[in-house]
Amino acid sequence: MKFTLDWLHDHLETDATLDMICDTLNRIGLEVEEVIDPAAKLAGFEVAEIIATEQHPDADRLKICTVQSGQGEQKLVCGAPNARAGLKGILANEGAVIPANGMVLGKAKIRGVESRGMMCSLAELELSEDHDGIIELPDTATIGTPAAEALGNHGFSVDPVIEIAITPNRPDCLGVRGIARDLAAAGLGILKADPVQAASSNFESDIKINVATPDCPVFAGRVVRGLTNGVSPDWLSARLQAIGQRPINTLVDITNYISFDRGRPLHVYDVTTLSGVVTARAGQAGEKFTALDDESYEIDENDCVIADDKSVLGFGGVMGGVASGASTTTTEVLVESAWFEPIAIANTGRRHGIDSDARYRFERGVDPQTVLSGLDQAVQMITELCGGEVSSLIQAGEVPDRQQVIAFDPARVKSLTGIDLTDDNIADILLRLGFDVTRQAEKWQVKAPSWRPDIHGSADLVEEVTRIYGLDNVPSVPLPSDANITQAIQTPEQTRTALARRVMAGSGLTEAVTWSFIAEPVALKFGGHPGLKLANPISSELSNMRPSLLPGLLQAAGRNVARGLSDFGLFEVGQVFTDATPGGQETVVAALRYGHAKPRDWSGKAEPLNLFSIKADALTLLAAYGVQAEALQVLRDAPDWYHPGQSGVLCRDPRTPLARFGALHPALLKDFDVAGPVMVCEIFPMAIPLPKKKPSRSKPVLSISPYQAVRRDFAFEVAADLPADKLIKAARGADKKLISNVTLFDAFTGVPGGQGALEAGMKSLAIEVTLSPMDATLTDAEIEAVADKVIQAVEKATGGKLRR
The missing domain is CATH 3.30.70.380 (Ferrodoxin-fold anticodon-binding domain)
Incomplete structure (x- = not known):
């Protein structure tokens, strides 16, 4: 959300400096992302007058201009088509930095003629996109006046622009008045009275409107006829340009202005394009229209549209159509002010990929009470800037009342935040924010204002009081320490999982994270259970829960080999699934090595991997879990996906394997299109018995023989x-x-x-x-x-x- 400082002053009476305003915005939760001060960029620029021109001797399109500035006369070369004697414009002196490109201006020779300084265009000063000629100031402009002052006096916006980040729960601050209201509540000034007055009507319009969808509970409008549309006045264009909006024409600019001024999106229709009743209704299959972004959209039955008896005029609350839009020849308009359900607007915008300022506001929650006040503001500005006469109100439906009454105990402020405020202080903050407070003996009745759809309970009220009082005033209180906590924070499984990651990474392996789903044929090759097939898989290649970590690691290895990696090791720690019961899953550590145990170098040939390389990885992790290698048996009955002559099982008890290791079966590698050998191991951390809590006897930590071995x-x-x-x-x-x-x-x-x-x-x-x-x-x-x-x-x- 962007706004200028003078725009804020339209709603807030304050003597606060720009820095004070920014500090307060940050303090009350409206984070300032950027402050752009055009005046600061114009240091070194001043008003100057061209007192004489002559043709450049070596260039047909260049002129040598004699310029009078506050520093005296100087000559410069200018290529602007409107450069002429008597023109007053903006001069960039030597050392000035051109805002548009960052160039530091210095003395230069242009086609052999010395040039000191430069007469600037609006584009070069980043005041507009106009770069066809240099700026022309009125004759009343005083030579030597700083550029920022002169441009501000003649309709150009050089006021600081503040950009704040708006969280989704604060749609009220998507309008300048909402921001001013929060600043006033924080004690930075006084919120000015609303200048908008109820519109008076001059005639009854023949246009009828209707609502035929719950997504638009109220649709109001007024017709303004006999108006003259055209280019917006300088002040309006300057404000829109300052916040990055392109002026189009007065009618459209007024609706855009009110959208940013009050957070109230509006739309205007050229009455001559309308046919019959204007209705807010659900879309119909097969309908389409061309929107203001010149894109054609096919309408969905779930869309809320505005349509007349002939065609669709636009997406309600998202974007209007080209055919009914206001142009410079428009003399009669229907001004639309409606309220739309936020979820419906969000769904329509996402479905069609439309991002507009109207959608941005409606999907977050526009104040329903601005349906009529926003309409009044629009017709008031239209008659002031374009003339014309206003019809009586045309309305279908009723403005929804979404205001909530909350039972609130003011003591919750202290219990939740530690801030010790009196009841009067709390009530005063809520009243300044627009809440209606009824103080009672037990619990207050607090009614949230219509512009705050995010307020639902007493905790929200505490948050409002806290942010206005100041988060920096919340006392820092340490959490109470409990010396009686003796239980471990982590479970044994969590501890062993973390240890596995450290040990395997320390062995030179890289951790991989693969899908928990694999294709059914692959799952069956690794002993998968038929009952582990997903009812609604993401794709046919991710149809079954994995019975082993090895398929994912093998696929990852294949991708790395295909990209030219020759020697590497991977490991993964994750869940595998043995059956569909609640207990049919287990945490497993798996590792894979590919390539050579020792790469080729000057000291000798490359040494190929063998099963002892991967066995060492398994034994290293088992040793970290406290399992002694000499206490283990090595059995040959590894599963079918292992090479039968190059694999083994590590265990204490043959009924409970602790790890498996070896080469993958050549036929399996062929199915995965990976040239072997590939060495893998699987370790089962939770199969290792937990250590006894109280050892039966103490053992020395280290025992070393003092005699010769x-x-x-x-x-x-x-x-x-x-x-x-x-x-x-x-x-x-x-x-x-x-x-x-x-x-x-x-x-x-x-x-x-x-x-x-x-x-x-x-x-x-x-x-x-x-x-x-x-x-x-x-x-x-x-x-x-x-x-x-x-x-x-x-x-x-x-x-x-x-x-x-």
Whole structure:
């Protein structure tokens, strides 16, 4: 919402400065977005007179002008067609900044002739779009007068323009008078009496109007005949131009002016274009009309239109039509003032993509009581500026009464805000804002003014009192502290979800967020349940709830590969759905790696990804959840979408998997058009048992052996299908007190008949066993004893034998 300072002074009697006005607007919730002061831009400009001209010797269209300014005579080169001796205009002196383009004016040579200064056009000073010639001021203009003063004295707007942000709940401030009312209530001045008087009629019009839709409960109008339409007076054009509105003709400019002055949209129809009764009704299929924006619109049955017996004249409350609009030849008009339901106007505007000032106001809520007062203001201005005589009132329907009476306890002001005001202070603020207050012993009866459709309850009244009193006066009170709060704020699921994001990002993976819906064929490939199909899907490709996070990550990987990304990792934390029951969803962490574990560089070739790369990601997150890797079993029964020979399941109990990892099945990658291999893992945070609230016994946080560790290597010949972790687990359990770590460092199958050949169906697994004594340095005998235990434990658990 834009308005000029002098426009505000039409409604507000105040001595406040521009800065004080802006500060008060911000304080009462009408945020000032920008202040444009044209006068500040005109520093360095003054009135000057061209006292002589001569033709430029090297340019037919240029003249050399001798100019008299407040600083004396100077010569400049001018190309304006109206440059002539005796013309008084605006001179830009050296050092002045041209508002239109920001150019700093300096001394220059134009076609060999020195030029000092420039005579300016209206466009160059951003006062209008007219750039055909330099400004011509009346002969009464005084040479040397500052440009801002001279232009203001001769009909040009150089007044500061204030732009404020209007929240949707304040339609009353979409008019200058509403803003003035709020400023007066805030103590910045006195709201002037309304100068609009009830219109007097000179004749009865033959035009009839009607309402035939609940979207327009009241439609009023008056006919003005014998008028002369034309160019608006300077003051009216200047005000509209200052706020960015293009003057069209006097009749249209008057309706635009009242829209910004009172927040009351109006429309004028050329009576000669009307046929029969003018009706506000619902649209009919097949109707169309050309609006004032020169666009043709097909009408919907849900639209509220204004129509006569012949055709549609326009969308009610949104935009009128070209055919019935007022032109410079119009001599008789019907002035329309109506009230429309906000939701109907909003729907029509959205449906047809029309953004107009009328729609902007009606969909937020125009004051119903301005139906008649706005009409009176319009005919008053029309007769003053265009002449003519006014008909009696033509009205269909009744002005709706939307004012609410609210039971209000003034003590709520203090209870909600902490502001300690007397009842008299509270009542005074409400009265200044236009509320009708009836003070009673228990609760007041407060009637909201017709221009405040946003007031519905006592909390709204408290808000009004608070913003006028001043939000900066609300005391700052700390919230009470409660030392008895012992419960965790986050649930275990929330804690583990946040931890997963930190850990996976720390592992070099990038978080992805994918759809919770996937196509049914994809869902079935990942074990989807038939009952998870949506009844009303967004599209056929988003028809089922996802049973796994992997489809979304795989599709994201495919898009990245298609764009040339070669090595990357993604992860996602989200819900998966196993069935349609309330408990059939689970939080899962999934990760995907594509490309190489180590890219090619000067130190060697690229190293391809393998399942151990992704297994490390799963183990890293499980370790963050407190799960020890040595306590886990590795099983081979991964789901069908994993590669059967390159995948595994991590668990403590085979019935409860904690994670799955491995390569995706090649056939699945082919369906997704992604060249493999692609390594993925899925971790199930909520499958991990929660730690006990009270541990049964305390354990040291860190235990380090003070003695030298001892390492011994063993190689065992075992069955080829034996899982290596079974051997490792057996070796670790041989002496839990001394053995701190067991690692596999070699796996060998051998060549039949060759050196070191193994029996058919056998393989060799070599392990390193670390002994960490806590009490004393181990002797050779103790070391040998532990080695024997390891050999016996492995042979017993695996059926293998030590290789000699």
